[in-house]
Amino acid sequence: MAVLVLADHDNASLRESTAKAVTAAVLLGGDVHILVAGLNCAPAADAAAKIDGVAKVLHAESPRYEHMLPEPLAVLISSLGPSYDALLAPSTTTGKNVMPRVAALLDVMQISDMMNVLAPDTFERPIYAGNVIETVRSRDAKKVITVRVTAFQAAGQGGQASVELLDAVDTPEISTFVSEELSRSERPELTSARIVLSGGRALQSRENFTKYIDPVAERLHAAVGASRAAVDAGYAPNDWQVGQTGKIVAPEIYIAVGISGAIQHLAGMKDSKVIVAINKDPDAPIFQVADYGLVADLYTALPELETELARIGI
Amino acid sequence: MKILVPIKRVVDFNAKVHVKADGTGVELSNLKMSINPFDEIAVEEAVRLKERGVATDVVCVSIGPAQSEDVIRTGLAMGATRGILVTFDGELEPLAVAKALKAVADDEKPDMIFLGKQAIDYDCDQTGQMLAALLGWPQGTFASKVEVDGSDVVVTREVDGGHQTVRLKLPAIVTADLRLNQPRYASLPNIMKAKRMPIDKKPIESLISDTAPRLEILKMAEPPHRKAGVKVASVAELVSKLRTEAGVL
Ligand SMILES: Cc1cc2nc3c(=O)[nH]c(=O)nc-3n(C[C@H](O)[C@H](O)[C@H](O)COP(=O)(O)OP(=O)(O)OC[C@H]3O[C@@H](n4cnc5c(N)ncnc54)[C@H](O)[C@@H]3O)c2cc1C
Numbered sequence A: 001m002a003v004l005v006l007a008d009h010d011n012a013s014l015r016e017s018t019a020k021a022v023t024a025a026v027l028l029g030g031d032v033h034i035l036v037a038g039l040n041c042a043p044a045a046d047a048a049a050k051i052d053g054v055a056k057v058l059h060a061e062s063p064r065y066e067h068m069l070p071e072p073l074a075v076l077i078s079s080l081g082p083s084y085d086a087l088l089a090p091s092t093t094t095g096k097n098v099m100p101r102v103a104a105l106l107d108v109m110q111i112s113d114m115m116n117v118l119a120p121d122t123f124e125r126p127i128y129a130g131n132v133i134e135t136v137r138s139r140d141a142k143k144v145i146t147v148r149v150t151a152f153q154a155a156g157q158g159g160q161a162s163v164e165l166l167d168a169v170d171t172p173e174i175s176t177f178v179s180e181e182l183s184r185s186e187r188p189e190l191t192s193a194r195i196v197l198s199g200g201r202a203l204q205s206r207e208n209f210t211k212y213i214d215p216v217a218e219r220l221h222a223a224v225g226a227s228r229a230a231v232d233a234g235y236a237p238n239d240w241q242v243g244q245t246g247k248i249v250a251p252e253i254y255i256a257v258g259i260s261g262a263i264q265h266l267a268g269m270k271d272s273k274v275i276v277a278i279n280k281d282p283d284a285p286i287f288q289v290a291d292y293g294l295v296a297d298l299y300t301a302l303p304e305l306e307t308e309l310a311r312i313g314i
Numbered sequence B: 001m002k003i004l005v006p007i008k009r010v011v012d013f014n015a016k017v018h019v020k021a022d023g024t025g026v027e028l029s030n031l032k033m034s035i036n037p038f039d040e041i042a043v044e045e046a047v048r049l050k051e052r053g054v055a056t057d058v059v060c061v062s063i064g065p066a067q068s069e070d071v072i073r074t075g076l077a078m079g080a081t082r083g084i085l086v087t088f089d090g091e092l093e094p095l096a097v098a099k100a101l102k103a104v105a106d107d108e109k110p111d112m113i114f115l116g117k118q119a120i121d122y123d124c125d126q127t128g129q130m131l132a133a134l135l136g137w138p139q140g141t142f143a144s145k146v147e148v149d150g151s152d153v154v155v156t157r158e159v160d161g162g163h164q165t166v167r168l169k170l171p172a173i174v175t176a177d178l179r180l181n182q183p184r185y186a187s188l189p190n191i192m193k194a195k196r197m198p199i200d201k202k203p204i205e206s207l208i209s210d211t212a213p214r215l216e217i218l219k220m221a222e223p224p225h226r227k228a229g230v231k232v233a234s235v236a237e238l239v240s241k242l243r244t245e246a247g248v249l
């Protein structure tokens, strides 16, 4: 048995989600290989070779792979299909974009957002916004899987895999990259932060996120998240959205401020270790999942929290 | 230009689902069913292109039981021009849905197919990408902006780090994300009109022969419920509990 993991990277570096997908791949059994496809992505390939449990890194270079466009990438990955029993990618927007395309080319039904390996053909995955967990057994000879990264620890460092260069596969140019606008933030990354502080509709403006959320996030070294309502209203960028259709997070502390706790929001954060809710409505559904609830107006509670953290030296 | 919009009938996003006592599935009998929210956004985008004169035909297609006619009529009331119901009783997996939609596309020859990014029942997020692969078309998934430019479509996508814009040669697949648009409410006269519009009906067997699931569902279960914790009286108490009781600060 051999398993291929599609690396999540930005050419210059490898994202932590790759090492988490490797942990899932190891549970399937057999040799684990990583595919790093990109342009000038040798640094990412070298980083992949150092992940524990990886036997080989396949390094494919082409301008076509620079932005991980799914049309050329799916052809490359499916061309490797015959050598593997399972093909995995972390459930990032890239993995979600590319892997179903691979699955269809291989005539396989994908297992999306896999959160637990029960056997090499049997898995758990969340459905209905995480309100139900289904156990499925795949009848396909080959498995194509996207991995819910919050469900797996990152594999360690210390591996010494060989790196093999792979030729690009020629494909018609039906798609081209135009541009990207990536939000820059000093804050830790949302999906890997130890503490996440999220704001909802009650924040009322982008300025209030800066004025009320930022100082507390700063003290806690927290990543900042948001509800869909806050993002839709333009108070926060889209990549901050936590939930069923946004990011899935599972930090040690999740602090929801002015968020009501709709199931679509809970779907993205209810596996957090400790949940704190600050809401002025004592009946807000968020309190049903919160370990610590504070019924208060956020406009007084957040400045108080900042002062209290400062007082105790955090 | 013709746009095909596949729409799925799903449990309403407000309904609370429960697993059947024997763990074989979800109890759906008394739950409100609606058009998948992302598909409503896809219909809205297609109808706007029609209103701007870019598209002429907006064809809604749903695969499912007879009641799926309702969600097609929702699309027609919003301004779609035609409906196709592919009848199938039971749950069809994205791979089979994509194959059936490919057969519809081979027949209809649309210039674009707008799908939802994911169906909120099984949360698969696969069908659009699979259909693109089967047709050999480019795909613009998780779209927050769609602009037709001659023989191309330019799609801005919501990605983990922010936004990405790609240019796709038509024909192409687009899957709608939440912020692509705010779907309209259909007016009463349009709802009435949609009731009388004809819908083509065909059984799934006329499109694909293999509908057998590839994933065998062994069990469904509700995840462990989080217990509500305690209410704290002040910020100071909150911080102190996080430090001493939870030990996380
Ligand atoms: C298909 C679909 C997908 C979705 N996906 C997501 C998703 O991924 N993520 C997501 O978050 N949502 C998602 N939603 C939306 C979700 O259903 C809710 O509408 C949304 O989460 C509500 O955001 P909110 O809690 O910020 O706003 P509201 O529900 O309006 O809640 C605001 C809260 O703030 C409190 N409040 C007001 N003023 C104050 C104050 N001064 N101090 C303290 N508290 C105050 C109120 O009591 C209230 O509880 C989705 C919906 C659909 C249909």
Ligand SMILES: Nc1ncnc2c1ncn2[C@@H]1O[C@H](COP(=O)(O)O)[C@@H](O)[C@H]1O
Pocket (backbone or CB within 6 Å): B005, B006, B007, B008, B009, B036, B038, B039, B061, B062, B063, B064, B092, B094, B097, B114, B115, B116, B117, B118, B119, B120, B122, B123, B124, B125, B126, B127, B128
């Ligand atoms: N049975 C169906 N009939 C019509 N369209 C569907 C069906 N199932 C899925 N789709 C389309 O595919 C999208 C993604 O669904 P999924 O891959 O199941 O998450 C949906 O938003 C619909 O646009």
